[in-house]
Amino acid sequence: MRAPEFWYRPAGILAALLAPLGWLYGAAVALRLRFAKPWRAPVPVICVGNLIAGGAGKTPVVLDLATRLASQGIAVHVISRGYGGTEPGPLRVDPNRDGFEAVGDEPLLLAEACPTWVAKDRRAGVEAAVAAGAKAVILDDGFQNPSVAKDVSLIVVDGGAGFGNGRVMPAGPLRESVSHGLARADAVVVMGEDRAGIASNADALPVLRADLQPTPDAERLAGHAVVAFAGIGRPAKFFDTVRDVGCRIEETAAFPDHHPFTERDIEPLSARAEAADATLITTAKDAKRLPQAAGRAIEVLTVAVTWEKETALESLLSPVLDHVH
Numbered sequence: 001m002r003a004p005e006f007w008y009r010p011a012g013i014l015a016a017l018l019a020p021l022g023w024l025y026g027a028a029v030a031l032r033l034r035f036a037k038p039w040r041a042p043v044p045v046i047c048v049g050n051l052i053a054g055g056a057g058k059t060p061v062v063l064d065l066a067t068r069l070a071s072q073g074i075a076v077h078v079i080s081r082g083y084g085g086t087e088p089g090p091l092r093v094d095p096n097r098d099g100f101e102a103v104g105d106e107p108l109l110l111a112e113a114c115p116t117w118v119a120k121d122r123r124a125g126v127e128a129a130v131a132a133g134a135k136a137v138i139l140d141d142g143f144q145n146p147s148v149a150k151d152v153s154l155i156v157v158d159g160g161a162g163f164g165n166g167r168v169m170p171a172g173p174l175r176e177s178v179s180h181g182l183a184r185a186d187a188v189v190v191m192g193e194d195r196a197g198i199a200s201n202a203d204a205l206p207v208l209r210a211d212l213q214p215t216p217d218a219e220r221l222a223g224h225a226v227v228a229f230a231g232i233g234r235p236a237k238f239f240d241t242v243r244d245v246g247c248r249i250e251e252t253a254a255f256p257d258h259h260p261f262t263e264r265d266i267e268p269l270s271a272r273a274e275a276a277d278a279t280l281i282t283t284a285k286d287a288k289r290l291p292q293a294a295g296r297a298i299e300v301l302t303v304a305v306t307w308e309k310e311t312a313l314e315s316l317l318s319p320v321l322d323h324v325h
Contacts, residue, residue, distance in 0.1 A: 022171035036146030049143025055233020077134035082118030089119035090128035162196025222246030225278035231259030
């Protein structure tokens with residue numbers, strides 16, 4: 001689904017009408033978390049989550065952390081729910097065998113960088129990873145899932161969108177109240193410029209500032225005319241990145257998050273690109289959901305996390321990783 005526009009407006013009649021349902025949803029989440037008895041894994045568990053429904057930059061942060069830990073000789077595995085996929089798991093993802101229909105798009109992207117498991121049951125996923133040799137586990141999302149105890153929980157927040165209108169679903173984008181969520185977090189990762197004032201409302205939590213920057217190979221696209229499309233949480237953010245690379249955008253097309261692309265989706269985009277003498281371009285995550293034949297003719301813009309102060313991140317992680325062998 002595409003996030004309703006009123007979720008990101010400061011006030012609105014529809015949000016007010018739905019507020020009682022949001023209170024009920026928030027209360028249900030709070031009760032579930034309060035009375036849960038999380039299982040403690042025999043290895044450190046790092047959770048990268050958020051408080052809203054939709055994209056905030058979690059997956060690039062997971063990729064960065066996994067690469068960072070692996071470079072230190074730590075056998076790190078990632079556990080994902082496999083949103084949009086049919087596979088209940090636990091299953092270790094093989095990007096050469098598995099399709100997004102079964103495991104989801106994000107696990108396919110993660111599996112290219114490190115061992116990745118899909119598991120609707122997070123505890124079962126962690127147990128499978130540990131049995132396979134994991135010495136540390138990263139949960140991609142799962143902050144609101146109380147089945148596994150977390151040693152470090154990072155909340156990723158888009159600096160432009162913030163927490164939207166501050167209301168809980170369906171009245172707003174929040175999965176739980178901001179106060180309850182921040183009370184369980186160890187740090188907040190503000191992705192991009194903090195135009196929403198997140199840092200000033202972080203309840204004295206450490207605030208790590210980061211940004212998503214195109215990888216060096218994106219320089220080849222500078223000056224090219226493109227038709228950009230994306231089916232992610234905030235397509236407009238991707239379009240801005242395409243412009244920042246130096247591309248000349250002829251047209252954009254936004255699809256719902258995790259949209260399963262078909263030939264019928266791609267054909268009109270290809271026609272528009274051909275008419276404008278332009279190149280089709282999309283995100284790395286969307287590329288995992290493209291029809292196989294169409295994918296070869298579409299450019300993929302990859303991004304990576306850059307940290308304002310890497311030492312702040314390392315200081316947060318080192319206490320739980322110092323004894324990992």
